[in-house]
Amino acid sequence: MENSGKFHAGLVLDGYRLIRPIGSGGFGTVWLAEGKVTGDFHAVKIVDASAKALEQELAAVRRFREFSRQIRSPHLISIEHVNAHGNALFYVLPLADGVHALDPMDPDWCPNTLASRIEAKRTSGEWFSSCEILEVFLPIARVVAEINDGGVVHRDIKPANILFVGGLPCLADIGLLDDDSQSLSARGTPGHVPPSWYLEASGQPDMWGLATTLYTLLTGNHPDKIGRANFRWPPLGEDSLSPEEHRTWTHWHSIILRATEESPHERFLTIGAFADACAVEDNGEGKATQRQWLFKNRLAIAFCFGVIALLLILFWREWKNDAEAMQQVFTPQIQLPGVVEGMDAALQTVQGVSRELNKLKLQKKNSDYNQEEP
Numbered sequence: 001m002e003n004s005g006k007f008h009a010g011l012v013l014d015g016y017r018l019i020r021p022i023g024s025g026g027f028g029t030v031w032l033a034e035g036k037v038t039g040d041f042h043a044v045k046i047v048d049a050s051a052k053a054l055e056q057e058l059a060a061v062r063r064f065r066e067f068s069r070q071i072r073s074p075h076l077i078s079i080e081h082v083n084a085h086g087n088a089l090f091y092v093l094p095l096a097d098g099v100h101a102l103d104p105m106d107p108d109w110c111p112n113t114l115a116s117r118i119e120a121k122r123t124s125g126e127w128f129s130s131c132e133i134l135e136v137f138l139p140i141a142r143v144v145a146e147i148n149d150g151g152v153v154h155r156d157i158k159p160a161n162i163l164f165v166g167g168l169p170c171l172a173d174i175g176l177l178d179d180d181s182q183s184l185s186a187r188g189t190p191g192h193v194p195p196s197w198y199l200e201a202s203g204q205p206d207m208w209g210l211a212t213t214l215y216t217l218l219t220g221n222h223p224d225k226i227g228r229a230n231f232r233w234p235p236l237g238e239d240s241l242s243p244e245e246h247r248t249w250t251h252w253h254s255i256i257l258r259a260t261e262e263s264p265h266e267r268f269l270t271i272g273a274f275a276d277a278c279a280v281e282d283n284g285e286g287k288a289t290q291r292q293w294l295f296k297n298r299l300a301i302a303f304c305f306g307v308i309a310l311l312l313i314l315f316w317r318e319w320k321n322d323a324e325a326m327q328q329v330f331t332p333q334i335q336l337p338g339v340v341e342g343m344d345a346a347l348q349t350v351q352g353v354s355r356e357l358n359k360l361k362l363q364k365k366n367s368d369y370n371q372e373e374p
Contacts, residue, residue, distance in 0.1 A: 006086065007046055012036065013090055014083050016044055019104075022111060027053040028175060032095070032104055041095045041104045042080070043111075047175070048088035057175055058089055064174045067150045075139040076147075077163065077172040093172070096163040114169065114213070115159035122220055127234035130248045133217050134279070136162070136169045140213075141275035143171055144206050148271050157209030158192040159216055191223040202264045207271055211259035214278070218252055226256060252278065 007029075011018045016033040023030035027049035033042050047057045065079055081092040096111035098104060099120075110116070114136060121127055128136075140162055147154060155176040163172045194208035212223035218234070225231040232253055234240055241249060255277050261267050268274040 006048065006088070007031070013044065013085055014081060014092075016042060016081075016092060018044065022109075027057065030093075032109075033092070043093040043095050044090055045093060045175075046085075046088055046090045051087075054087070054089050060174050060176065061089075061091055063152060067147065067152055070150070071143065071146050073143045073146065074166075074168050075143045075170050077165075077170050077174070079174075094165050096165050096170075096172075097167065112164040113160050114162035114164075114217075117164075118159055118216060118220060122235060125236075127220070127236055127240065128217060130245055133214075137210075137214055137217060138275065138278060140169055140171055141210055141271065141278060144210060145270065145272040145275050148204070148206055153205050154209070155205050156189065156192070157206055157213055158189050159213055160189075162213070197262060198260070201262055203267070204271065207259050207268065207274055210271065210274065211256045214252060215256050218249060226260060 007018065009018055009020055013033075015036050017036055019032040019034060021029050022032045022043070028045045028047040031044045031046060033044040034040070035042060047054060049057075061079060061082055065082075068076055068078065077093055079091050079093060083090060095104065096113070098106075098109045099112045099116050100106075101109040103109060117136075140157075144154060144157065154171065154174065156173055157171070161171065161173040163170045192209050192212045194203050194205050198208060199205070212226070215221070215223055215226050219225070219231055220235050221231045232238075233249065238246070255274070258266060258277075259268055259274055268277065
């Protein structure tokens with residue numbers, strides 16, 4: 001496309017001067033561009049394709065800008081400007097950090113992606129630690145969960161589409177983004193795009209892409225080797241992992257296998273649940289592993305709680321019996337409330353007898369008075 005004559009170095013698009021192509025894929029080419037007014041560097045993606053492809057790209061851009069205003073995550077690429085040039089569409093993006101050179105004008109400069117970092121690790125004689133993997137992968141998994149919660153699917157999650165901007169991992173390339181619907185087709189990069197049997201079994205394309213990306217981070221291998229025992233470990237081998245890291249790698253592989261299960265009943269319900277399962281405590285033990293341990297040992301835990309409750313009940317009964325015995329020793333046999341009630345009854349009786357005597361005296365007096373009258 002850059003050789004077609006329509007787009008070339010030096011061409012200015014809405015104040016952005018094209019310098020050279022720095023990436024391509026699908027229907028688009030990404031150019032390094034310089035702002036004529038500010039002098040800062042940007043990435044400009046140009047889509048010069050069929051009307052159908054342009055329509056699809058424009059719909060993706062509009063949908064992306066709509067929900068990205070709500071999410072506003074530093075781990076999601078931002079679209080700074082959109083316009084058309086002739087029959088082509090172009091939009092301006094932040095420029096990723098550089099590899100091999102800091103100055104984008106240096107011919108050796110190229111964008112820093114997760115794919116380039118993985119390739120650099122292959123030749124460095126070392127591999128990512130679990131902490132380094134989480135720092136890169138977990139923010140991407142979280143932002144993908146937010147995208148999916150909004151009913152949108154990225155459809156092309158892979159290491160090459162995770163850029164580093166200002167040192168932060170950032171999900172980019174939204175050309176295949178679409179609404180999550182029954183008619184959603186399989187698009188993307190082989191290995192990272194879900195197979196037809198997965199989609200036909202209600203598989204979530206972005207869950208597949210995240211699982212295959214995590215697998216590549218763990219092993220450096222192509223996703224077609226997922227599940228094979230000889231390809232679970234970093235390029236330096238299983239012995240290169242500490243016992244804590246070995247447990248973490250094993251835990252993550254169980255997550256990958258669950259996310260790519262053929263049966264929908266065995267998969268994670270949401271990408272948010274997938275991300276939660278990937279989260280690891282500082283001591284290297286997975287939160288999901290802890291939950292699985294609690295679930296598997298629920299009978300033993302329930303038994304322990306039952307024993308503790310029984311001991312507490314026995315202790316309480318013993319304490320109650322001792323308290324009652326002490327009360328019998330130190331409490332007088334005549335209870336004051338009973339004495340008071342007895343005194344009240346006796347008083348009432350005396351008052352009743354006194355009233356009857358007064359009546360008899362009054363009757364005798366009247367009788368004597370009547371006898372004395374002539």
